[in-house]
Amino acid sequence: MIYIQLFLAFFIPGIVGYGGGPASIPLVENEVVNRYGWMTTSEFSEVLALGNALPGPITTKMAGYIGFEVGGILGAAVAIFATVGPSLLLMIVLLRMIYRFKDSPKVKMLSKIILPAIAILMGKLAYDFFQTSYLSNGLWETFFIVIISLLLLEKWKVHPAFVIAGGLAFGAIFLS
Amino acid sequence: MRIQLNIFIAFFRSGMLGFGGGPAVIPLVYKEVVDTYKWMNDQEFSDVLALGNALPGPIITKMAGYIGYRVAGLWGMVTALIATVIPSFILMLILLTSFNQFKDNGKIQGMTNAVIPIVGVMLAVLTWQFMKNAKDGLGWKIGALILIVSFILMEVLNMHPGIVIGLLLAVALLTPRKKKGSKLKDEESAVL
Numbered sequence: 001m002i003y004i005q006l007f008l009a010f011f012i013p014g015i016v017g018y019g020g021g022p023a024s025i026p027l028v029e030n031e032v033v034n035r036y037g038w039m040t041t042s043e044f045s046e047v048l049a050l051g052n053a054l055p056g057p058i059t060t061k062m063a064g065y066i067g068f069e070v071g072g073i074l075g076a077a078v079a080i081f082a083t084v085g086p087s088l089l090l091m092i093v094l095l096r097m098i099y100r101f102k103d104s105p106k107v108k109m110l111s112k113i114i115l116p117a118i119a120i121l122m123g124k125l126a127y128d129f130f131q132t133s134y135l136s137n138g139l140w141e142t143f144f145i146v147i148i149s150l151l152l153l154e155k156w157k158v159h160p161a162f163v164i165a166g167g168l169a170f171g172a173i174f175l176s
Numbered sequence: 177m178r179i180q181l182n183i184f185i186a187f188f189r190s191g192m193l194g195f196g197g198g199p200a201v202i203p204l205v206y207k208e209v210v211d212t213y214k215w216m217n218d219q220e221f222s223d224v225l226a227l228g229n230a231l232p233g234p235i236i237t238k239m240a241g242y243i244g245y246r247v248a249g250l251w252g253m254v255t256a257l258i259a260t261v262i263p264s265f266i267l268m269l270i271l272l273t274s275f276n277q278f279k280d281n282g283k284i285q286g287m288t289n290a291v292i293p294i295v296g297v298m299l300a301v302l303t304w305q306f307m308k309n310a311k312d313g314l315g316w317k318i319g320a321l322i323l324i325v326s327f328i329l330m331e332v333l334n335m336h337p338g339i340v341i342g343l344l345l346a347v348a349l350l351t352p353r354k355k356k357g358s359k360l361k362d363e364e365s366a367v368l
Contacts, residue, residue, distance in 0.1 A: 004222040005187045013322055019233040022197055050271060050312060056191040064265035065272060068332035068346045080261055087233025088241040088257075095242060113218055114226040116323035119342055120330055122230060122303040126271040129296030131289025132196070136289045145207045149294040154301060160207055164193045164291055171290025176282040 002071050003078045009036055010082035012061050024059055028066075039072050059083055137175060145170070177246045180255045186213055187240050187259035195291040198236040201260075203298035205239060215247050218309050230338040236260060 013027035025048065032038050039047070051061045060080055067079025101107045133142040145167065152158040152166075186208035202225070205302035209215050216224070223243055228235045237260055244256025310319040322344065327334040329343075 014233045015230060019231070019310070020198055020233075022199070025232070034336060047272065051268060054267055054271070055193060055200075055285050056267075057194075057201060057234055057236045057260065059198070060237060060261040061265050061268045064261070065268050068269060076265070080265070083234060084237040084241070084257060084261065085328055087231055088238050090231055090246055090252075091227060091238045091242050094231070097288040098223070099229075109351070110345055111223045111226075111308070112313035113322065113344045114341055115222055115306055115313060116319055117326040117330070117337070117344055118222050118226055118229075119303050119306035119310060119323060120298055120326045121225075121337055122202075122306055124331065125202075126296050126299035126303055129196060129200070129292050129299060133289065133293040135204070135346075137293070142253050142293050145290060145293040146297055149297045149299075153297060160294075160298065161189065161193055163294055164195070165275055167290040167294045168287045171287040171289050173282050174286070176286030 005036060005077065006071055006075055007082045010067075010079045013085060015086055016085045022058060025062070028059070028062060032066055039065065040170075060120055074088045141175065180251060182213055183244050183247060183252050183255045184259045187244070188263060189254045191260045191264055194236075194295070195288050196295050199299070200292075200295040201236045203242075203295070203302045205236070206302060206341075209243055216241065219313075222306060224310065226341050228346065229357055230341045253323070 009029065009031040013024040013031060016024070016027060029041075029044055033041055033044050037079075047065055049060075049061060050068065051058045054061065057161065060083055063079040063083040064076045068076040082099065098107060098110070130146070133145070137145070149163050152163050153160065178202035190208055194204050206221060208216060212219050223236075224239055228238045228242075229310045231238065237257060240256040240260040245253035248255070307319075307323065310323065313319070314322065315322070324341050326329050327346070329340050330337055
């Protein structure tokens with residue numbers, strides 16, 4: 001029974017939440033706090049805060065942790081599956097349909113015409129990250145990290161893993 | 177087996193390095209899938225990204241699952257999902273259940289904060305890359321026109337990206353072939 005509730009609690013935000021994982025967080029909160037009462041608002045925001053501080057996708061971390069709290073390992077598996085499974089299935093079915101017609105000139109046109117929109121979406125994300133950094137690190141710190149990492153990544157072609165590791169060390173020493 | 181290992185490494189690395197949630201993982205996945213392992217080209221990657229944006233649910237797991245599936249079938253999908261989701265989940269579980277003091281630790285906050293602008297740079301580079309591809313594929317006039325129109329629709333009028341992508345796809349399907357088809361360089365166009 002608890003597993004059905006867990007499934008529904010994460011299936012609904014996953015399938016209704018357009019705009020990626022972060023967009024579905026308020027919907028998850030509504031299910032977890034208001035509908036099922038598994039957590040209080042402050043517990044939920046603690047989990048969210050830690051989820052934000054750790055690497056990787058946030059929604060699945062939250063689903064996994066909340067599922068684990070409510071129903072153990074199986075609960076975690078159910079919650080993660082409900083978050084990830086349905087929309088992935090839709091994606092695979094649609095892309096396979098497109099792939100079948102990949103040689104048609106119209107389908108070729110499809111994948112060119114969306115490029116500018118994707119560029120805008122990426123640009124907006126970049127802007128959001130810069131703004132978050134500006135608000136939490138300040139202007140000059142952000143500017144400094146941006147210039148250094150741009151040089152490392154693009155001019156000297158350093159692998160992102162090393163740049164991020166450098167960033168973590170810098171943050172631990174100078175930004176805490 | 178080798179391919180499963182590569183899939184695991186690609187998505188494990190991008191998951192563990194992406195600070196700032198799913199979107200932060202996108203440029204890292206791009207790096208692995210397009211640059212390191214060459215499982216897809218730019219165009220195919222942007223198709224996956226576009227459809228991922230147009231469908232509901234978390235984007236990065238949709239991308240990981242699909243790319244894993246493309247590269248190595250059902251098991252590839254499972255491997256990619258496990259590598260994306262499980263390591264950070266276990267980290268979260270350990271921190272929340274045993275080291276409760278960690279969440280107030282300023283050092284962790286500072287570390288995360290320092291990585292956010294680095295991710296911003298990677299996203300900006302990817303933005304530039306997509307604009308260049310748009311110019312190469314559509315010509316700079318049509319490319320710029322669509323760029324401006326999508327900016328106005330999404331950022332000024334706050335229309336949902338899924339709707340904008342849907343509109344663009346409709347335009348591509350309804351436009352007569354001859355006009356644009358003749359301008360395209362065919363060897364560059366590859367759809368999934």
